[in-house]
Amino acid sequence: MRNIWTIARRDFRAYFTSPIAYIVIAGFLAIMGWMFFWNLSHFNLQNLQYQQFRMGKGASITEGIIRPLFGNMNVIFLFLVPFITMRLFAEERKQHTIELLMTSPVTLTEIILGKFLSSLLLVGTMLVLTLVYPITLFLTGNPDLGPIVTSYLGTIFLTGCYLSLGILFSSMTENQIVAGALTFAAGLFFWLISWASQSAGAVWGDVLSYLSLIGHYNNFGQGIINSTDVVFYLSFIGIGLFLTHRVLDSFRWR
Amino acid sequence: MIQVSHLTKMYGPRTAVQDLSFEVKSGEIVGFLGPNGAGKSTTMKVLTGLMPATSGTANVAGFDVFEKPLEVKRNVGYLPENPPVYSEMQVEDYLDFAARLHQIPSAATKAAVAGAIEKTGLGDVRKRLIGNLSKGYRQRVGLAQALLHNPKVLILDEPTVGLDPKQIIEIRQLIKSLGGEHTVILSSHILPEVTATCERIIVINRGKIVAEDTIERLTTRLKKGLIYSMTVRNPQPAAIDSLRRIPGIKAITAEGARVGIEIAPGAEEIRDRVVETAVKAGLGVLEFSAERVSLEDVFLQLTTIENETTTTGA
Structure with a gap:
């Protein structure tokens, strides 16, 4: 466990000593901020119209703001995760630093889990920064807490799958692009x-x-935690990391 | 400390190392010598557990490399061909990371890092980014990383590549000082390097050991013949031919005013006859000197002999 943390810590710091973390986070927050603003003003306008013309209740905050916001966030992560994971193994191989890891008394599994954890921590940092949106909503309205929590959870799972894929592809080549x-x-x-x-x-x-990554997110978006979805995401992540292990191990034999 | 027996490593159909067997005693400094692509790095990679062997066994610090890779890695410090350094890290942070990787207790990490910096003379650059350092300094950072956990066995793949002459001397002294306490294997294709630091050398070529001995014995054993060179005033072919007739002469080569003379081993005593004959034949001897057989020649001899036999055998 200590070894995993050692590797995760170094890689997490490496994100911040290179421009990657800043660019990814800045881009993410800029787009998210725009999306949130747009969702919010659209929602307000709609609600105002509903009230004016007495058309009954408009969409809830969950339906009108939270769901589209997280839906967009998941698309943005699809674009950003490649930038987060591409260096993890490709750069180690190019710089030959992988030899340091491979000749240290740590197992390959620990190396891979450390890398995964570091990228997950970066995603976690990005998600923590988005807490400002639900906080704004709580200060000005009364949204449901449940769907917000499950949306975050689902996003973590879904992004974890992208990260796992990204780590797998990063282990296959020396070329980050x-x-x-x-x-x-x-x-x-x-x-x-x-x-x-x-x-x-x-x-x-x-x-x-069943294989669709986004299909398993729908429940989370509605505030439902379904064990099928959790199992799917965890197995997807597990298979990705397992294949990474096979790829890296196979290089030793060549 | 290190036992290697019948080690073979194939890269697909290509054999990198073939049936290698050798032993290194505790505290010894052994040099791996061979031309580029001889299989030095491959052997070292197997010893560090980086790569499994195709067949054969390797035992390092009492542990089988294949069965107990983690134990071996704990006891080995390895400097690969390219120093495994992160260019975006500071020297001190990098060494701290390497110390953590080697599970040095956190209380001892600082002392270990300071010790390694001290030994490799990195004091001036400890806060610099590794990416901004010269090749020589990066090499030293790599070496510091290998020394950090005070390993029983040090495996250094071309440790002085890219260093300037002053640094080379420093690193050689450092390596020499490590002997006794640590067992050191270093590889090189530069001979003075090995002569300066190692007690014993293993010459490998095309994945096979072609010689294994102390440096002195290797040079004497491999002196196939003695070579002398003579500078003459009138290099007439007829006169040179008269030299060829002297018993004990292996070969005579004439190149302008310079005549190369190779005398068969054990026939050194004919030297005065050679000069005498040359004078009588009217060559006009200006200079007669011995050409020392250096380790360089020995090395070339060994590796070329091996090449000839393999090509005729194939």
């Missing part, structure tokens, strides 16, 4: 896979929609 591009492509693939499920047959449709 290649790693990043493959991560983005694969993330998009698992995102859009559910589209095909509608036209596929009954069995394949189920399989494809």
Whole structure:
């Protein structure tokens, strides 16, 4: 455990000694801030119209602000995660520092978990910074706490899957650009896979929609924690990291 | 401290190291000598547990490299060909990280880092970013990393590459001082390096050991013949031919005014006859001197002999 932390700590700091963390976080917050502002003003306008024309109750804060906000956040993470993970192993291999890790008394599993933890911590930092939006909502209105908590949880799981994919691709190449591009492509693939499920047959449709990363997020967005979704996300992350282990181990044999 | 037996490593169909067996005693400094691509780095990578061998066994500090890799890694300090340093880190932070990786207790980390900085002369650059350091300093940071956890065995792959002459001398002295307490294996394709630091050398070529001995014995054993050089005033071919007839002469080469003379081993006593004959033949001897057989020649001899036998064998 101490070894995992040693590696995670170094990698987390490395994000902040290079411009990566600042650019990713700044970009993320700029887009999120714009989205939040836009969602909020649109929601207010709609509510005002509902009241004016006595059309009954408008959408709740959860439906009108929280869900679209987190939906957008998940898309943004799809774009940003490749930048977060691409360096993790590719750079170590290019700089030959992987040899330091591999000749230290730490296991490959500890190295991989350390890397995963460092990227998860960066995502966590980004998520903590977005707490300002729900806090604003609580100060000015009365949103439901539940869906906000589960949305964060779902986002962590979903982003964890992207990170796991990103680490896998980063372990396959010395070239960060290649790693990043493959991560983005694969993330998009698992995102859009559910589209095909509608036209596929009954069995394949189920399989494809089960494999869809975004499909498993829907429950979280509505404030529901379903064990199926949790198990899916955890297995997805686990398989990604396991394959990374196989890839890195195979390099030793060549 | 290190036992290697019948070690073979293949990269796909290419054999990098073939049936290598050797032993290194505790406290010894051994030099791995060989041309580029001879299999030095590969052997070292197997010894550090970085790479598994295709067949054969390697035992380091009492642990089998394949069975107990973590134990081996705990007892080995390794400086790879390219120093494994993070360019975006400060020297001190990097060494602190390496100390943590080697599970040095946190209370002892500071002392270990300070000790390694002291030994490798990194005091002036401890707060600098490694990426901004010269190749020589980066090499030293790599060396400091290898020394940090005070390992029983040090494996140094070309430790003085990229250093300036003054630094080379310093590092050699450092390595020499490590002997006795640590067991050191270092590789090099530069001979003076090995002569200056090692007690014993293992010459490897094309993945095989071609010689293994102390430096003195290796040079004497491999002196195939004695080579002398003579400068003459009138290099007439007929006169040079008369030298060839002297019994005990292995070869005569004439190149302008310079005549190279190779005398068979044990026939040194014919030297005066050579000069006598040369004078009588009217060559006009200006200079007669011995050409010392250096380790460089020995090395070239060893590695070229090996090449010839492998090409004729194939």
